[in-house]
Amino acid sequence: MKFWLVVPAAGSSQRFGGDQPKQFLCIDGISVLTHTLNRFLSHPDLLGVQVVLPRGQSAPDDLPSDSRIQSCTGGDTRRDSVLAGCLALTHRGAADTDRVLVHDAARPLLPRADIDALLQALTQSAAYLVAPVADTLRDHQGQTLDRDGIHRVLTPQGAELAQMIKALEQGPQGLTDEAAYLLQAGVETQAVVGDGINQKITWPRDLALAQALMSEVT
Ligand code: C5P
Numbered sequence: 010m011k012f013w014l015v016v017p018a019a020g021s022s023q024r025f026g027g028d029q030p031k032q033f034l035c036i037d038g039i040s041v042l043t044h045t046l047n048r049f050l051s052h053p054d055l056l057g058v059q060v061v062l063p064r065g066q067s068a069p070d071d072l073p074s075d076s077r078i079q080s081c082t083g084g085d086t087r088r089d090s091v092l093a094g095c096l097a098l099t100h101r102g103a104a105d106t107d108r109v110l111v112h113d114a115a116r117p118l119l120p121r122a123d124i125d126a127l128l129q130a131l132t133q134s135a136a137y138l139v140a141p142v143a144d145t146l147r148d149h150q151g152q153t154l155d156r157d158g159i160h161r162v163l164t165p166q167g168a169e170l171a172q173m174i175k176a177l178e179q180g181p182q183g184l185t186d187e188a189a190y191l192l193q194a195g196v197e198t199q200a201v202v203g204d205g206i207n208q209k210i211t212w213p214r215d216l217a218l219a220q221a222l223m224s225e226v227t
Pocket of ligand 1: 016017018019020021022032061083084085086087088090091113114115209210211
C-alpha cells in the first residue's frame with residue numbers, strides 16, 4: 010500500500026537535556042533523524058515525507074538528498090507538530106483517503122517487517138505498533154496491573170490522512186500519540202504487535218543503546 014510519512018522532529022528533548030534536541034545528535038556520524046528517515050526511504054511504496062522541525066531550526070546537514078522529503082515547522086505540542094505535517098501533505102497533493110504514517114524522529118530502530126505489518130493492517134483500518142510489556146506493572150497505590158492486558162505503544166501510527174487531520178484538530182491538547190486521538194474520535198484503530206527493539210530515544214543512555222542495537226535491525 011502506498012503511503013505518506015510525517016516525522017515529528019520538533020521536540021525540545023527536555024527529558025534528554027543537552028544543547029541540541031536528541032533527534033539531531035549523531036550515532037556513528039549520522040544524525041538520529043537521518044537514521045530514522047533511512048528506514049523508510051528504501052521502501053518502494055513511500056510517496057513522500059514531511060519532516061517537522063523546531064521553529065527557527067534548519068534540518069541537519071546530513072538530511073538525505075531525496076526529492077520526496079520536504080520540511081515544515083512544528084508547534085508547541087506533539088499534536089500541533091503532527092498536524093502541521095499532515096496539513097503540509099494536503100498542500101503537496103495528498104488525497105483524503107491516502108494513508109499517512111506518523112513516526113517519531115527519535116525512533117531509529119524500526120524494522121522493515123514492522124512497517125510492512127502496519128501497512129497491511131492499514132488496508133483494514135487505522136493502526137499503530139505496540140510491544141508487549143516485560144516488567145510487572147504496579148500503580149502508585151500499590152495495585153498490581155495485569156500486564157497481559159497492556160501494551161507499550163510505539164510508532165509508526167497510521168490512518169487515512171483526512172481521518173488523522175480531523176482527529177487531531179478536534180481532539181484535546183495533551184494526548185501523547187496519534188492513536189489516542191483516533192480512538193477518542195471513534196475511528197476504528199487496531200494495535201499491531203511489533204518488535205520491542207523499536208525504542209524511543211528518551212534519556213541520554215538510550216543513545217548508546219540505540220548505537221549498540223543499530224546493526225541488529227534489518
Ligand atoms: O518528547 P517525546 O520523546 O515524546 O517526542 C516524541 C517525538 O515527537 C520526537 O520525535 C519529538 O521531536 C516530536 N515532537 C514534536 N513537536 C513537539 C514535541 C515533540 O515534533 N512539540
